[in-house]
Amino acid sequence: MANTAETAAAPGTPVVRLDGVSREYGKASGAFAAVSDLSLDVPRGSFTTLLGPSGCGKTTTLRMIAGFVRPTSGRILLEGADATSTPPEKRNIGMVFQSYALFPHMTLRDNVAFGLRTRRIAKPEVLRRAGEALELVGLSHLADRRPAQLSGGQQQRVALARAVAVRPSVLLLDEPLSNLDARLRVQMRQELLRVQRETGLTAVLVTHDQDEALELSDHLVIMNGGRLEQQGAPREVFPAPANRFVAEFLGYQNFLTVPGHGPVTVRPEHTRLLADGEAAGGDGVLLDAQVRGVTYQGSHCLVEVAAASGDGEATLHCLHPGDDVRPGARVRIALPHRHLVALAGGAGTEDR
């Protein structure tokens, strides 16, 4: 299949640019902002993920990119051109819905060909490209079936084929894997990634699943309360969450204030639990603590302790390789400086 869109703009132009976009609902009094002043670039060829809890504005953002929701202020640029008020059918998008949204009265071939037929493409070309798209997701042999005769996973692959068949500027994926069972969901991630790589399309995925986001994306955008909290490559964002909200959403559990560091977070596997009299070794912060609970997990124990930190007592979760601590024991916790992640104060916590 050909690369990206048929109307490719200059290589440096982001495929999608949101410029101070807001979407408010309700009347002026008591208006609710689903998205507030969001500015964002989707790099060409990237797999960009909008990640956040439900109600964070990620789906509204995707629907604004698709054209189903008009921003109340701000601009949306597609391929460098202002598309803020362009209707969805003129945006050259390919959208995959959580509910699949396959046309139940059409065969798979007609479903996939639907977008090609609206584009005034010659009939043999339509059939060839629909066939190619079904081939891409491994369902050519079912082309004459109807969606109701397919499993959920197969239906989602048809929806994907239908979206990529039109060679869209951007592939929009609205929680496409949420309706699948856990095992299939993990399989389909790689399928999604493969199709995106093979077609060279730019993709924007909306999800609340951090594992999915980390596995799939090369550009991660974390949202909360209609605002962007942090963005970057997963490898940059994950080890260095900017604030407590991002840290919590990515699964960090330990939050404390350390003298000389301010508010920080640290992963359980980066803490060391020292028995009475054991030397700390290396530089780091040492905290006195009392063990509250021990959860045996085979190769290690997860130890919950109450530690004396800069702002009083903090609950910490520590990964401990041995099975030699019991609740009530007095211990010390060593936190190496290089694993302490400084957090911007305030943001996020109370929004959860």
Add this chain to the structure above:
Amino acid sequence: MFRRSAMVALLVPGLAVLAFGFLYPVAATLAAPPDGDPATVARETAALLSDPYLLPVIARTIRVAVVTTAACLLLGFPVAYLISRAPARWAGRLLALAIFPLMLNTVVRTYGWLVLLGSNGLISDVSAALGLGRPQLLYTETAINLGLVQLFLPIMILSCYSSLSQQDPRLEEAARGLGASPGRAFRQVVLPLAMPGALVGCTLVFAGAVTAFTTPQLLGGARERILSTLLYSRVNVSLDWPAASAVALVMTVLVLAVSVLSGRLTPKGSAQ
């Protein structure tokens, strides 16, 4: 889940009502009319179908039913569509409003039309004030059509709504996203998927229009007879029961034909 024997047992009361309340009277009407033998009904039916006075009544009945059905579909489908796409908190209220006329007695509703369409009615007064004279509105086919459309519109709206509300609104969005204009998305996705409900609505309205009595009796009168009012006068005025049986037979055949046609038109496997 019920066991098979329980399922059969549950069918019995309904089937019994159908057998004694519908099948038996129909069979009795055709096979053994109150005063006469089956041959009389056959003779009366043949007479009805060749009587130059009665043929226009059959034609008018079909015309009225077709016009009523078409008008209800054209008026009702867009309303059903809008209600199905309205926010949930509005949909219930709008639907209640749309079916509110069903809660009024037919006679009351029809008298409303008498007041509006009468020779000293509102429309007539306005027309006269504009110097257009007083047109004959009451006891016309148009009056029957108006009354029947108002009577059956809620049924059409409900039938169409039942299909439309089951549609995933994402289907229409999917079509738009794939490059279809709103019109194209409507024609190729919304409409075909709403066909089963629309066809049920058409069948119900057609059957209702053919068999309705109060409305055509009050608004059409003796001047504009249709089969149902003819049947009434055969039974109650001329007391010609075999002729009444013949009229009933023609009406039944008409309704059956339309419901068979509608069944044929319903796309196979269209249930979502």
